[in-house]
Amino acid sequence: MHWSKRNTEEEVQEEVAVWECESTECVGWMRKNFSFDEKPSCPLCGSSMKSGERMLSKLTNLQGR
Incomplete structure (x- = not known):
């Protein structure tokens, strides 16, 4: 039997500006x-979207590596 410690790094969350389907x-x-749009339409149903905020995981930009 093999037991291992998993890397349990705490997930950092932040308040993020989002578009929400109306x-x-x-x-x-x-x-x-x-x-990229000033006011996008919903990618799932095509309805208009409104501005909102959500607590989401912080993303790291790895493009510069």
């Missing part, structure tokens, strides 16, 4: 910094 039947949302 349709009550859709759960679509996206981070604002992932959108």
Whole structure:
């Protein structure tokens, strides 16, 4: 039997600006910094989106490595 310690690094969360779908039947949302449009439409249902905020995991940009 093998036992190992997993790397249990605590997940850092931050309040992030997001776009949220205005349709009550859709759960679509996206981070604002992932959108190129001034006011995007929902990628799931095509409805308009409204501005909001969510507590999300902090992302690290690995592109510069």
